[in-house]
Amino acid sequence: MRRMRGSELAAAGLVLLLAWLVVYPILIVALDAADTTALRAFFTRPGEWAALWASLWISLASVVLAGAIGIPLAFLFEWFDFPGRKTLGALVALPVVLPPLVGVIAFLFLYGESGFIARALQATLGLEQAPWRLQGASAILLVHAYSMYVYFYLFTRAGLARLDVSMLEAAQALGADRRGTFWRVIVPLLRPALVGAAMLTFMTALGSFSAPYIFGGGFRVMTTQIVATKLNGDLPLAMVETVALAVVAVVGLLLLRRTEGEDILVALGKGIAPRPRPIRRRGVRLLATAAGWGLAVVLLLPHLTLLLVSLVPYGAWTTEILPPVLNFQNYGRLFSEAERLRPMINSLWMAAASTAVAVAVALLGGWLVVRRRVALRRAIEALLALPWALPGTVFAIALAITFSVTAPLQLRFVLVGTAVILPLAYLVRALPLTGRGILASYRQLDPSLEEAAASLGAGRWRTLARVTIPQLRPGLAAGASLAFVAGLGDMVASIVLYTYETRPVSIEILSSLRLSETGVAAAFGVVLMLVSALVLGIGARR
Amino acid sequence: MTAFLQIQAIKKQWAHTVTVGPITLDIARGEILALLGPSGSGKTTMLRLLAGFETADSGRILVANDDVTTLPPARRRFGMVFQHYALFPHLDVGENVGFGLRGRGKGDEGRVQQKISEALALVDLAGYERRTVHELSGGQQQRVALARALAPEPRVLLLDEPLSNLDPSLRERTRRELRQVIKRVGITTVFVTHEQEEAFDLGDRIAVINAGRLEQTGAPEELYEKPANLFVATFVGRASVFRGAAARALCGSSGAQDAVVVVRPERLRFAPTGLPGIVRERRYIGAAAFFTVESETAGVDRFEVLAEPAAARVGERVHVQATRAISL
Numbered sequence: 001m002r003r004m005r006g007s008e009l010a011a012a013g014l015v016l017l018l019a020w021l022v023v024y025p026i027l028i029v030a031l032d033a034a035d036t037t038a039l040r041a042f043f044t045r046p047g048e049w050a051a052l053w054a055s056l057w058i059s060l061a062s063v064v065l066a067g068a069i070g071i072p073l074a075f076l077f078e079w080f081d082f083p084g085r086k087t088l089g090a091l092v093a094l095p096v097v098l099p100p101l102v103g104v105i106a107f108l109f110l111y112g113e114s115g116f117i118a119r120a121l122q123a124t125l126g127l128e129q130a131p132w133r134l135q136g137a138s139a140i141l142l143v144h145a146y147s148m149y150v151y152f153y154l155f156t157r158a159g160l161a162r163l164d165v166s167m168l169e170a171a172q173a174l175g176a177d178r179r180g181t182f183w184r185v186i187v188p189l190l191r192p193a194l195v196g197a198a199m200l201t202f203m204t205a206l207g208s209f210s211a212p213y214i215f216g217g218g219f220r221v222m223t224t225q226i227v228a229t230k231l232n233g234d235l236p237l238a239m240v241e242t243v244a245l246a247v248v249a250v251v252g253l254l255l256l257r258r259t260e261g262e263d264i265l266v267a268l269g270k271g272i273a274p275r276p277r278p279i280r281r282r283g284v285r286l287l288a289t290a291a292g293w294g295l296a297v298v299l300l301l302p303h304l305t306l307l308l309v310s311l312v313p314y315g316a317w318t319t320e321i322l323p324p325v326l327n328f329q330n331y332g333r334l335f336s337e338a339e340r341l342r343p344m345i346n347s348l349w350m351a352a353a354s355t356a357v358a359v360a361v362a363l364l365g366g367w368l369v370v371r372r373r374v375a376l377r378r379a380i381e382a383l384l385a386l387p388w389a390l391p392g393t394v395f396a397i398a399l400a401i402t403f404s405v406t407a408p409l410q411l412r413f414v415l416v417g418t419a420v421i422l423p424l425a426y427l428v429r430a431l432p433l434t435g436r437g438i439l440a441s442y443r444q445l446d447p448s449l450e451e452a453a454a455s456l457g458a459g460r461w462r463t464l465a466r467v468t469i470p471q472l473r474p475g476l477a478a479g480a481s482l483a484f485v486a487g488l489g490d491m492v493a494s495i496v497l498y499t500y501e502t503r504p505v506s507i508e509i510l511s512s513l514r515l516s517e518t519g520v521a522a523a524f525g526v527v528l529m530l531v532s533a534l535v536l537g538i539g540a541r542r
Numbered sequence: 543m544t545a546f547l548q549i550q551a552i553k554k555q556w557a558h559t560v561t562v563g564p565i566t567l568d569i570a571r572g573e574i575l576a577l578l579g580p581s582g583s584g585k586t587t588m589l590r591l592l593a594g595f596e597t598a599d600s601g602r603i604l605v606a607n608d609d610v611t612t613l614p615p616a617r618r619r620f621g622m623v624f625q626h627y628a629l630f631p632h633l634d635v636g637e638n639v640g641f642g643l644r645g646r647g648k649g650d651e652g653r654v655q656q657k658i659s660e661a662l663a664l665v666d667l668a669g670y671e672r673r674t675v676h677e678l679s680g681g682q683q684q685r686v687a688l689a690r691a692l693a694p695e696p697r698v699l700l701l702d703e704p705l706s707n708l709d710p711s712l713r714e715r716t717r718r719e720l721r722q723v724i725k726r727v728g729i730t731t732v733f734v735t736h737e738q739e740e741a742f743d744l745g746d747r748i749a750v751i752n753a754g755r756l757e758q759t760g761a762p763e764e765l766y767e768k769p770a771n772l773f774v775a776t777f778v779g780r781a782s783v784f785r786g787a788a789a790r791a792l793c794g795s796s797g798a799q800d801a802v803v804v805v806r807p808e809r810l811r812f813a814p815t816g817l818p819g820i821v822r823e824r825r826y827i828g829a830a831a832f833f834t835v836e837s838e839t840a841g842v843d844r845f846e847v848l849a850e851p852a853a854a855r856v857g858e859r860v861h862v863q864a865t866r867a868i869s870l
Contacts, residue, residue, distance in 0.1 A: 166628035169595055172615040173622040174642030175694060184641070188632040 011374035014364060018383035020411055021428060025398035026246070026390070028412075032401065033243045038236035042244070050224040052244055055206055058137060058221060059252070062144040062205035062269050063198050069145060070152025070197070073295075078160040081276040082288045091296045093154060095147045097533040098302065099489020101506045102212040102525040103147050105513065106212060106302035108134065109309045109522065111142070116305060119321050136235025139215035144205050146302070151204070152197040159193030197255045206249055207391030210493040210506075222248070223393045227495060230397065235506030242397045253389050297453040303529065310522035330523040340520070343508035344527065350504065354426035355434070359480050362434040366442035366472075371450075384435030387428045392492035395428050400496050419502050425493035430483035437479025441472040485532045546571035547698055552591055552601035562587045562754040564601060569747075574724060574731045577747030578738065580777065584754040585734045586702060592732060592823050593700050594618045605697050621691030621729075622700045626707060627683050629675045635662070635686055636671030642694035649701060661689040664723060681712050688720070692727060699724065699753050701733035703742060717743050738778050765807075775804040780846065781868075782807070784817075788841030791817040792864045803867040807832060807848035816863035817842075821854045835862060 033039070039256040042048050077089040098106065109115050113130035121131050134142075167189065171181040209223045216224055223244040230238040279285045308323065310330055317323040334340050366382055369377040387395060403415035403424075415421045449471060469476065491506035498507050505524050512521035545568035553563035562584035569575045577585040590596045593605060594615035602611045610618050613804040621642075629638050636658050641656045662668050665685035670678075678686065684704065691699060704720060705713045721744050724731050735741050741748045742762040750757040750765065750773075769775035772783065781804045784792050789803045822844070823834035831851040836844050847853075847862060854860050 164626075164628065166624045166626060169593070169615070170622070170624060170628040170630070170690075172595075173593060173618075173620060173700075174690070175616050175619070176641070176645055177616050180645050184645070185630060188630075191632075205866070246713060 007368060007372040008374055008376075010364070011368045011372070011376040011380065014361070015376050015379050015383065018361075018380070018431075021424070022383050022386050022431070025402035026394070027400045029239050029394075029398045030243055032236070033239040035236045035240070038234075038240045041237050042240040047220065047432045048225070048244075051220040051222050051241075052248065054137070054220065055222040056248060056252075058140060058144070058208075058212075059202050059205040061135065061141055062148055062208075063201045065141060065145040066148040066201045067152045067194070067198065070149035070154075071156050071194070073149070074153050074156035074160060076288070076292075078157050079274065079276055080124055081278040082285055082290065082292065084292055085276070086287060088292045088296050091299060093150055094299055094303065095150050096484075097536060098147065099485065099491075099506070099528050099532060100208065101214075101489060101491045101509060102528050103302060103307065104143055104210045104214045104511065105521060105525055106306045107139075107143050107146070109518065110305040111383065112300055116321075123321050135215055135217045136219045140208075140211045140221075143211040143215070144208065148201045148204055148301075151200045152194070155193045155197035155200075156190065159190045161273045163189060165272055168274060195256060195323065199253060201257060202252055203249065203388065203391070206245075206252065207393065207492065209234070209393060209495075213491075213495075221263070223391060223492070226393050226397060230400075230496065235401070238397060239401065242394050246394045249390055249394070306522050306525045306529065309518055310526045312519045312522075314517055314519055330519040333520060334523050334527070340508070343503050343505045344524075346502055347488050347504040347506075347528075348531075350423045350426060350502075351484050351490075353493035354423045354430050354487050355480050355484040357423075358426050358430035358434040358483050359438070359476065361431065362438040362479065363469075363472075363476075365435060368446075369439060370442040371447070381435075381439065384431050384439070386404060386432075389433035392429060392490075392498070395485040396425060396493040396496035398495075399425050399428070416497060417499050421497050422502055422504065423487075424484075425497055426490060429486055429490070429493065433483040433486065434476070437475035437477075437482075438472055439475075441475030445471050477539045477541070481535045484535050488531060488535075489528055493536075544570060546573075546603075546606055547592075547732070548604040549592070550589075550602045550604065552588070552598045552603065554587060554591060554596060554598050555685075556587075556630060560611045560754065562591075565751075566601075567749055567756065567759065567804050569730055569732065570724075572728045574721070574733070574746045576741035577732065577734045577751055578741040578745075578748050579736065579751035581736055583751045585736075585751045588751065589700055589702055589732065589734045592698070593622050596713045619694070619696050620698045620700055621694065621696035623684070623687045623691050623702065623704055625702045625704075627687040629683060629690070631675055633675070635667070635673045635675065635678070638675065638686060639671075639690045639693050641690060657693055661693040663684075664692065664727070665689045668717075681706050681716055684708065684716065685719075688723065692723075692729070695705070697730070699727075699729045699731040701731065703734055703736070705735075713740075714743075720758065722742065727764060727863055748778075749780065753778070767868075769804070769868060769870075772802070772804065775868060775870065780807050781805065782810075782842065782845035784845070784867075785841035788817055788837060788839045789867075791839055792862065793867050802870045803864070804870060805845075805864045805867045808845040809866045810845070810847040810862050811849060812847065812853050812862055813815055813860060813863040816861040818859065818861050819845075821856050821858045821860055824854070824856050826851055835860065 028367075073092060077085060077092065095103065107115075110135045111117055115134070118130045118132065121127065122129075125131070133175055148344075148465055163186070167185055168181055171185045171409040176184060207223060208221075209227070212219070212221045212224045213227075220228070222241060226241045226245065229241060279288055305502065311328065312323040312456070313325055313329040315325055316325040362384065365380050368374045369380050373378075399421065402412055403421060405412050406414050415424065445468070449467055450463055453467040458466065489506060490504065490512075494504045494506055498504065505528055509521045509524045512518070512524065546677050549565060549567040549569075551564040551566050553561065553565075555561045565588065567575070577588055579585040585815040587596060591598050594610070594613060602609055604610065624802070630641065633641065633719055636655075639658045640654050643657055658671060659668065662670055665688050666680065667685055667689065670682075670686075675686070696757065700805065708716055717740065733744065735744075745762070747755060747759065747761055748765055749759045752773050758765060758774045760768075765774060765778045769778065775781050784803050786801070786807065790802045792805070793803060817836040817837060817839060819835040819839075821833050822836045825832040825834075830848050831853070833847045833849060833854055834844055835847055845862075
């Protein structure tokens with residue numbers, strides 16, 4: 001009985017902590033936003049509505065584009081066999097290792113008006129000017145489609161892999177032809193996966209900041225609008241905008257969720273996924289192979305471009321199509337100049353610290369929710385998931401406002417400007433990632449394993465270290481690696497909350513770009529890309 | 543016997559070493575045929591060839607003299623009950639049963655609803671239309687799968703290990719019910735099983751398959767009393783094999799030098815003379831007991847005798863005689 005009360009107390013403490021971190025700042029912004037002048041300004045200025053509308057349609061268009069690319073790819077790689085299928089199937093997920101800002105600058109170097117493609121066209125066609133400008137909505141959508149189709153690809157492949165081949169055979173035995181089987185069986189069974197991918201894409205696109213920030217030009221979406229307003233010093237208006245964006249996010253999520261229904265994929269028997277069919281016709285086979293490798297090149301181009309640009313020393317490349325000099329000078333500067341090394345160290349420790357805390361909180365949450373089944377378990381789950389439902393900019397502004405005044409009785413302290421605020425912001429973003437992974441793994445964990453450890457004389461900590469954590473490892477590693485990579489490449493929160501001392505890599509990349517030090521910016525990008533790939537690779541290992 | 547379903551020299555090669563067939567089998571209208579064999583014997587491949595999920599390398603399959611060998615499963619009009627039922631989790635019971643009744647150009651919803659009710663009533667699940675598949679017990683799911691397969695009025699019913707997914711306590715009853723439904727509909731049925739008891743109980747006739755080959759076809763009694771070869775003799779029912787000297791000692795001195803006899807445990811008895819041996823183990827099963835006897839005579843090592851529980855003791859030296867032996 002006393003033990004039960006102990007976990008209830010711990011649950012109450014955890015709920016308070018999470019509420020203070022996740023809900024409280026949003027409430028403060030919402031209350032402060034109830035400011036008549038700011039509200040009037042928001043409702044009367046046409047630019048505000050345009051930005052909100054732009055955010056919404058860009059997000060929806062991103063979902064459509066990402067689905068149009070990702071879903072057919074998933075079917076191709078899951079159902080058909082052709083030379084290079086395995087290698088290519090892994091390569092197709094590559095855009096994931098590019099943090100948003102790094103992907104954006106890679107696109108800039110590749111497809112931008114002074115990028116490789118434009119230069120090559122200019123030279124071959126003898127044009128006076130660059131053939132296009134990579135700007136506005138189409139540029140943003142291009143980046144979104146490239147980076148977000150992966151969600152549809154991975155979700156659909158996972159859904160197809162869980163499909164039971166006897167379902168398809170049953171449909172055939174009952175007289176359904178291929179089209180009938182597809183529409184009456186496959187699509188309904190894939191629906192949860194598709195809706196999940198659509199929600200993730202929608203949220204990511206709505207919160208996307210790097211692409212509109214670099215490519216937007218005069219085209220504003222809500223995230224860039226909020227930051228611009230705040231930099232102009234109009235805090236009340238920035239808060240109204242933040243609330244507006246939050247409302248769009250929540251409404252969008254609720255609408256999408258309604259189409260999801262319950263997760264019906266829980267198969268009745270043990271499902272055996274259909275085996276990939278070899279493509280027999282030689283012509284089709286060649287075509288599929290060529291298309292596959294062509295696709296791989298297109299997907300890899302941004303990574304390769306980044307690598308190439310990072311090897312071009314400052315000022316060495318002016319009008320040539322290809323850079324004349326290549327060396328490691330930029331990397332030398334990155335690691336020898338203290339002022340350049342600092343952002344790297346900042347990003348690494350801040351991402352590591354926020355991930356460690358997020359894992360600890362999720363472990364405690366998982367134990368309380370799944371094992372102790374505390375009364376507050378729904379609250380804990382909701383609080384862990386909440387930051388996912390709101391764009392990063394919303395939390396950045398909320399934290400900036402909440403923790404810039406001293407009011408101990410209101411639990412508000414000046415944290416802005418200190419080394420704590422950015423890890424805190426990363427932590428908020430990391431909670432849904434670690435929470436989801438660890439809670440899901442905890443639910444699948446057979447409680448008798450822990451009981452067996454206890455009956456063999458292992459204490460609570462030894463059981464945790466030797467049985468529970470090793471069993472939770474897949475979910476824990478996946479969540480933690482995603483959280484770390486998100487923190488490492490973060491730009492949304494950083495641009496609102498950084499100081500010179502605590503500036504992370506993304507901010508340093510921006511200032512390098514501003515100084516036309518493209519080589520250094522690219523070198524930073526390559527390092528981020530490699531660390532992200534390494535961490536995600538470790539996290540995905542079974 | 544007029545053959546309704548004809549399997550003519552059907553053959554399918556997997557890899558280089560694994561071949562199923564050639565198998566030739568005739569199945570009469572309304573007959574229930576069991577394909578019995580150990581796992582990996584090719585019995586499931588045979589069923590999938592019938593359903594059309596696999597294509598044969600050679601041979602033909604005919605239904606009422608209609609060649610269906612190359613017909614895709616969707617146009618074969620064969621109903622199939624899958625081992626794990628393969629009920630669609632996104633559809634309710636009624637929609638599952640109606641799946642084969644709907645689709646392109648099969649209109650008339652009233653007629654469909656009526657057929658769904660009839661099919662569900664047939665398997666004793668009347669009124670279950672709006673239940674979700676998850677709410678049902680294993681036995682009910684099996685019956686829904688059966689109703690779904692029967693609803694479009696197929697020409698042949700195929701069942702893949704129909705009872706393997708059920709609790710042992712449920713199997714015997716379900717087996718009887720399954721047979722009753724099939725007989726009431728009168729549909730020609732082929733089912734796959736690896737359990738001899740299931741094949742005996744459910745099948746009118748049994749085809750024993752081993753290593754891709756058809757070993758013997760016949761009624762249960764025929765297989766049990768007159769097995770065609772050693773495999774059938776030992777796979778269908780319990781039996782011990784005696785060769786040479788042991789065979790002669792068991793059945794009297796007659797018999798050839800290289801004789802092989804197979805004897806069921808209940809056809810052996812302890813006697814004053816016969817094959818000598820020592821009782822090593824006694825397993826009591828209620829009405830009787832199995833005695834494992836170890837022999838020193840060449841031609842047999844250990845064998846089982848089914849006798850009165852008090853017929854012998856462990857460690858006792860005994861002699862065994864056969865009341866009826868199967869000579870091969």
